[in-house]
Amino acid sequence: KYVDALPQMPKILGYGIGPFGFPVPINLTIGMYHTTWQFHRNMTPTPVFVYGQSLQTATFPGPTIVARHNVPLYVTWENHLPDAHILPSLDRTIDVAIPKNGGVPTVVHLHGAAQAPDSDGHALAWFTRDFAEKGSTWTKKTYTYPNVQPAAGNIWYHDHALGLTRASLLAGLLAAYIVEWPELEMPFNLPSGEFDLHLVIADRQFNANGTIYMNSTGVVPSVHPQWNPEYFGEVITVNGKAWPYLRVQRRRYRLRILNASNARYLNIRFSNGLPFTVIASDASYLSAPVTVSNLLLSPAEIFDVIVDFSLAPEATEIEMLNSAPYPYPTGNATNPDLDGKVMKFLLAPKGQLDDMPLPDNSTVPEHRTRYIVLYENMTKPDNLTMNLYINGLRLEDPPTETPRSGTTELWHVINLTPDNHPLHLHLAEFQAVKMQQLVDPDTFTSCMKQHNDTVICNLDQHAVGALLPVPEEEKTWKNVVKLPPAYVTSVVVAFRLVHNNMPYPFDATAAPGYVYHCHSIQTKNAISNGGPRRAHLVG
Numbered sequence: 001k002y003v004d005a006l007p008q009m010p011k012i013l014g015y016g017i018g019p020f021g022f023p024v025p026i027n028l029t030i031g032m033y034h035t036t037w038q039f040h041r042n043m044t045p046t047p048v049f050v051y052g053q054s055l056q057t058a059t060f061p062g063p064t065i066v067a068r069h070n071v072p073l074y075v076t077w078e079n080h081l082p083d084a085h086i087l088p089s090l091d092r093t094i095d096v097a098i099p100k101n102g103g104v105p106t107v108v109h110l111h112g113a114a115q116a117p118d119s120d121g122h123a124l125a126w127f128t129r130d131f132a133e134k135g136s137t138w139t140k141k142t143y144t145y146p147n148v149q150p151a152a153g154n155i156w157y158h159d160h161a162l163g164l165t166r167a168s169l170l171a172g173l174l175a176a177y178i179v180e181w182p183e184l185e186m187p188f189n190l191p192s193g194e195f196d197l198h199l200v201i202a203d204r205q206f207n208a209n210g211t212i213y214m215n216s217t218g219v220v221p222s223v224h225p226q227w228n229p230e231y232f233g234e235v236i237t238v239n240g241k242a243w244p245y246l247r248v249q250r251r252r253y254r255l256r257i258l259n260a261s262n263a264r265y266l267n268i269r270f271s272n273g274l275p276f277t278v279i280a281s282d283a284s285y286l287s288a289p290v291t292v293s294n295l296l297l298s299p300a301e302i303f304d305v306i307v308d309f310s311l312a313p314e315a316t317e318i319e320m321l322n323s324a325p326y327p328y329p330t331g332n333a334t335n336p337d338l339d340g341k342v343m344k345f346l347l348a349p350k351g352q353l354d355d356m357p358l359p360d361n362s363t364v365p366e367h368r369t370r371y372i373v374l375y376e377n378m379t380k381p382d383n384l385t386m387n388l389y390i391n392g393l394r395l396e397d398p399p400t401e402t403p404r405s406g407t408t409e410l411w412h413v414i415n416l417t418p419d420n421h422p423l424h425l426h427l428a429e430f431q432a433v434k435m436q437q438l439v440d441p442d443t444f445t446s447c448m449k450q451h452n453d454t455v456i457c458n459l460d461q462h463a464v465g466a467l468l469p470v471p472e473e474e475k476t477w478k479n480v481v482k483l484p485p486a487y488v489t490s491v492v493v494a495f496r497l498v499h500n501n502m503p504y505p506f507d508a509t510a511a512p513g514y515v516y517h518c519h520s521i522q523t524k525n526a527i528s529n530g531g532p533r534r535a536h537l538v539g
């Protein structure tokens with residue numbers, strides 16, 4: 001541990017500079033490549049699938065795209081991947097993209113951004129090398145990213161192909177994306193340049209020969225020869241290095257922390273108790289900074305924090321530790337020597353401190369209420385493995401959530417599974433406003449499985465348990481909200497631009513609509529396996 005320096009991924013500007021110094025739209029071409037990556041100085045290089053502008057510059061994670069608020073970016077995503085996947089991914093017993101003539105189906109989703117459906121990376125809009133074969137909702141090679149979401153647009157892009165997402169993310173098809181808004185952010189006086197860093201954290205398991213280990217025998221091999229519900233690795237990588245170190249000055253740093261693990265939650269803290277000052281989460285700033293001693297990140301969740309290393313005058317080394325059980329919250333404890341460690345900071349002398357005013361995050365009126373129920377059921381007809389259903393429906397079923405563009409809704413999301421689930425909505429920004437425990441969740445769950453109706457099953461009488469406060473650092477517009485088991489998590493969902501309350505400046509109502517899903521991407525019927533729900537905007 002702590003022998004490789006933390007790298008920063010290459011940055012690609014997502015805009016050009018026009019005649020009067022104004023940013024202007026540009027076209028980028030980014031490819032997916034099969035190459036190798038050195039996760040640790042003593043390891044054999046690992047075969048990976050990664051993003052880059054060329055084979056030589058492709059990295060794990062891929063390059064960070066730095067876009068500008070309101071300046072559209074056009075990206076042509078190219079698939080240069082070989083005929084077969086490097087990980088055991090093709091399980092025909094789940095919904096999976098299968099090309100007729102080989103190749104690895106891929107499609108890119110810019111997670112947390114607002115873009116038109118045909119640029120959203122729908123799971124069936126996949127394509128293979130040189131666009132040789134395409135999925136049923138594929139329409140175009142070049143995607144348009146309007147970059148209209150608010151500042152602190154800490155988002156990311158990753159593969160989203162049907163039935164392959166779990167393997168293609170493990171292989172390395174993931175990267176950070178920032179939407180800058182200099183006019184708005186300049187006055188905050190946040191650390192910038194070399195003091196503004198990404199930490200993209202992902203767990204992996206490796207074979208002795210350096211290849212990524214992925215379990216290739218299914219939980220019930222007679223039914224699912226390969227598919228497994230969750231992936232956990234005991235090696236924690238940050239920016240593609242196993243347990244790296246970073247030399248820091250005794251001053252403030254901005255750390256944009258993304259949990260890019262498939263299924264692992266992270267509960268991070270510093271070994272000396274140094275606080276995190278959270279300024280933003282996912283795609284927006286908090287209305288005021290919140291200081292915490294630990295941060296819980298579900299898969300796909302992002303916290304943007306200020307860490308002031310001058311507050312630890314005695315320390316010379318500080319470890320970042322992880323204590324989240326896996327699966328979260330009731331699974332195995334972390335091993336203090338393996339997945340219990342994330343990285344180390346080595347402190348050098350001298351620094352300074354400045355002030356941080358932040359924008360207001362105004363609250364919004366609600367327009368319509370929906371009940372969204374997550375529960376597990378046995379697969380039919382074999383009755384052997386678990387499916388995660390949302391309102392008892394699957395991706396293939398017609399959309400039932402049909403919000404109007406420009407509106408705000410209140411969704412009561414009821415988690416009837418034993419695990420915490422990271423809920424992710426495409427397009428919309430949302431935030432938890434209330435978390436209330438169910439009393440007698442078992443009776444309610446069996447009634448819901450039978451009737452699928454919150455009125456018949458008396459939700460009112462069950463949703464009266466203990467209230468869990470929404471953590472201060474999560475009170476902002478987010479792309480991922482954690483759903484504790486046996487709780488009703490009420491979220492305000494904005495189907496509009498949250499910084500100016502305007503409708504989307506593109507047709508968000510077009511086919512195929514948007515999906516929403518649990519982002520534990522090994523969970524059957526989450527994105528990896530074809531069963532998220534569709535929210536189709538109307539009007």
Ligand code: C2O
Pocket residue numbers: 109111158160300424426515517519527
């Ligand atoms: Cu991270 Cu459906 O996406």
